[in-house]
Amino acid sequence: MQSSICSGLWKTLCFWGVGLSLLTLASACGETPPPPSAVSLNSLYNDEQPALSGDGRLLAFITNRNGGTEIAVYNLQTRQFVQLRGLNQPGAIAQRPSLSRTGRYIVYLVSDRGRPVIALYDQALERSEILNNSYRHWIRNPKISPDGRYIVFETSRRGQWDIEVLDRGPNIELDIEDGSPLMP
Template structure:
């Protein structure tokens, strides 16, 4: 079979067009997507539920970085957490208070783990173990948000410590619940 000059030009254009569409398809496949559905093709791990069962926190790499995401099980959507996730910080082991107001987690900056607390009402994160001289892991917050328990290697073995945030913090209690001093 003979190929004419005009036919080979269209063949080349067709091959180039196919290659371009394949490359652009591969590029868009790797592009991070905004969190939309709970289950995705990304690595989602370390789930934790709030005491009232409404909120689900998890660690995800959906933005090519370790981030904590908060999912509203009632509304079936992710909730924005301004001031929580930073690109140079590794986060893990989230724990939620009763209504999800408080979130404690491990925050590792330059490889050093600290326990951090994020308050959704103020949209601020603070390190609770800043200056702590030992390794920490697996923080859990009490339902009312006053106490944080965690494991520490202070004595050369893993022990349990309880951190009392104090009587003056605003407790995470359902609306209308009487507060006993």
């Protein structure tokens, strides 16, 4: 008789314990979040090293969404990813993107035979080029000026981390907003 009372009491306690646990869990969680998607900005993928364009419209970051390390560009106004042909090369490991004013130019580090080099992507030409191929020292953290002419980066040329400025020259097309006057 005593075992049937204990058994019934145990079942009742288990029923109420599970019920209260589920009720607590449901109230703590609130609404169920939508499933993550590869087309949304926040997802289950590893996204890091964000950079904003000068006008605040584009966001570039490093992601593993397509199985490798590459640069993704997201339009914050339209809430869609921007497809940029020629930006991510197969087998290349990209890091530290930086965008010019409208995002026409993207400067980033890419591995070349195990050493980081600075690459520049031009959206108008849809191609990347290496800017410092003959540079023999370690570099890191490249940043491009809003107009796209200057690139600053850290270098170990003197045995310590110093800052260098790379001038792309006066004959490049500057990244300026439509209607903006050119400064000499």
